[in-house]
Amino acid sequence: MVPTRLALEPRKFRVLVGTFVHSKSRSELEYIHDAAVAVDDGGTIVAMARGCENGNAAKDKVLRETGWTHRHVDLVECGEGQFFFPGFIDTHVHASQYPNAGIFGKSTLLDWLEKYTFPLESSLADLAKARKVYTACVRRCLSHGTTTAAYYATVDVPATNLLADLCLSLGQRAFVGRVCMDREELRPRHYGDESAESFLHNTQESIAYIKKIDPGFELISPILTPRFAPSCSSEGMKGLSAIHRREHLPIQTHVSENKGEIQLVADMYPESGSYAEVYDDHGLLTPKTILAHAVHITEKEARLISQRESKVSHCPCSNSSLTSGEARVRWMWEQGIEIGLGTDMSGGYSPSMLEAARQATLTSRHLAMRTEDQALREKTKLTVEEALYLATRGGARCLGLDDKVGGFEVGKQLDAQLIALGLVQDDGSRVGEDEDGHVDAGNVDVFGWETWDERIAKWLYNGDDRNTKKVWVKGRLVHSRR
């Protein structure tokens, strides 16, 4: 049913040659020049040559190592100003809200849900509409270099299954969550689960469907998705916890995004000591749990989240747009919490993880402005390197994928993007401009004297999908542009 132009390429042996950039640690990028990476037809990196004299030598080295011949491999070579980078990992995104990206007015979380979000989500029970929205969303995310996404769909099972189908056919690695919400207080009349039974039953239906289309969860995995505590009954949450224990599925939800929401949770769950404890009391705070936002968590909650090894998805675009607050990334790291980055569309206005990374650095600077303590100010700011770590390896760790994706190492799968920056010529025009001055090179202008660190900073701050020339997931080319 998906247009043929979206069909995936067949599996191929592939050798990538050139400069590879990825996170060495939270604070450091590694630049691997004159290197080559050999990827087998299952998408696994089977050989990597580095420290060679030039790209050709590196290529020859991996070919010798693999025994492959030139004829049998698809060779991808970096051009000038290009480099390979790990695919982005969006740890929190509502695919169903894509048509509302940028539409939020002056709203804050609870009125935003009611005014913008629930009406759109409920309308996707219309499968034709869902197909339009989900296809546009997944393709758009791929074009931004998002190779893995943790999606919230809607309450509707067929539409959620359709999202899973589309991710599979478009080749994106995805966690697809049917949204669970059975408390009447916080849902519109005709949207949501009518009971804890349907809450759990529909979740299991959606899990069963994904098991059918991708039995080993190689590309698509179900994810248990209690919307957030205020919209879930105790019975429903306990049921999800039981499914988690039985099937070891990951869990995604929201925590402490907004002060009104926190008060609501305190009123609804007076027996729990805090918002995070509500989840803990229902068996949902696990090492496979990813909590979006965590803007206002207390020290006690942070300790609990850390002890449970639950993860946090930081969503700066959303937190700024909905005036939710400024999450304390450095502080959470110091509490031992692993953090990834989320676009949180459409609380966040953009499907771009590069935009999310950019806003992570800016939001950290707004947070830094809250103190006059110069040392704390300096510490609070996130660097370019840290933002890109959050968008790649950080996200991989949050989603339990760090053995599979997030960097270029033998044994990992190739989830990557080829990045090209625009090069300015001596007359001020761009390399590649046609006679009308057109070139699809985006807004990053490299003048030639920049260091690699500076090029990456330019990409972070002025880059967009035009710089993402090719995207591979599990070794397959799933997006390309000229």
Next chain:
Amino acid sequence: MVPTRLALEPRKFRVLVGTFVHSKSRSELEYIHDAAVAVDDGGTIVAMARGCENGNAAKDKVLRETGWTHRHVDLVECGEGQFFFPGFIDTHVHASQYPNAGIFGKSTLLDWLEKYTFPLESSLADLAKARKVYTACVRRCLSHGTTTAAYYATVDVPATNLLADLCLSLGQRAFVGRVCMDREELRPRHYGDESAESFLHNTQESIAYIKKIDPGFELISPILTPRFAPSCSSEGMKGLSAIHRREHLPIQTHVSENKGEIQLVADMYPESGSYAEVYDDHGLLTPKTILAHAVHITEKEARLISQRESKVSHCPCSNSSLTSGEARVRWMWEQGIEIGLGTDMSGGYSPSMLEAARQATLTSRHLAMRTEDQALREKTKLTVEEALYLATRGGARCLGLDDKVGGFEVGKQLDAQLIALGLVQDDGSRVGEDEDGHVDAGNVDVFGWETWDERIAKWLYNGDDRNTKKVWVKGRLVHSRR
């Protein structure tokens, strides 16, 4: 010397037909559908038809009114999802710093100047380098729909004159300021004016040059540019004030961007009561003065600026990037100060005024987070409409151009852009995609059910230069893309 492809089109009679959107007030956009605007060969809007049955009727009406015939006019019609919007007015941008866009690390104002800015600026005494940088910068700004820019060049006169030449030949309306800085404390050894005499002499040379190339200042105007108080001697500033009184030229400088800078000014000018008063004491606070930043001004300074009818350029990208602070736009409006928007490249990382407008709304939300007073929080937030006002009519008022540009009215000149948003088809693909899925339509996806307000919000939050299909300055087409 400029590549021929950059040459301006000849002057033409032109009729624009379709939907026109501009600010009706600070808080309201006006949508004028089925309208037509007739522009004479001098770039002036000579007729406008609105409230017609359809675009054709509007076109016929302006043709009747002008007496022009179809044969003699260049007709520009909006396609589906397109509209005309006033060109953006960047009230504060350092053309010379363009190559550093996105490069600022964790620096703040004073160390940023020393580490990144002065070395780059001083290197532009090399005219070949200046040509490369300025050409790329002006073309890039035009591509983002910036029809007017208030540029800071460098201290160097020939390079500043080259910037003026390039703006003229590329067709951008510009204020071109030679940067004045004669205090040794805050400049590198080999960059800056050696004395107050050279400070003033070089300024006058640059003014004389612009008078020669554009005698009526029709497109290019000189602007007196004392860098900021800490880098200017009293004598230099007084001399600029005398030039201002004699020649009625506008003035641009910086005020209260950073707390360290404010302290420096207090130490250097103990006799003045405040940073703003330093300028006032030197005769530089005038109705034609535009002050960048004004992040930390006191109530007394705001009153003074308001009384002097000086203007403020709000630069949110820069203020966030350099951790300077969050300027209080609503509060300054309430003090009666007129405000425009500036990219402040490369303190700001982007030449895009759409990005500046987007960051204005986000920064206002970070500012709102500082208070728990719900009414004040609500008030502090800027709307989409207000951000776009700042980027157009607000900027026009700041630069004394409000009788000429900023909106679509008879008598004004046509400084405008044609905006096109991407339209999603039922199968989730984009209108205009070729068989490989390529289309140069940018990141705004319109699904078809959005209101006009929602379309504009989508443009603000996800738009980029790809949505700016054509740009006119003074009636001339100065940029187009497919």
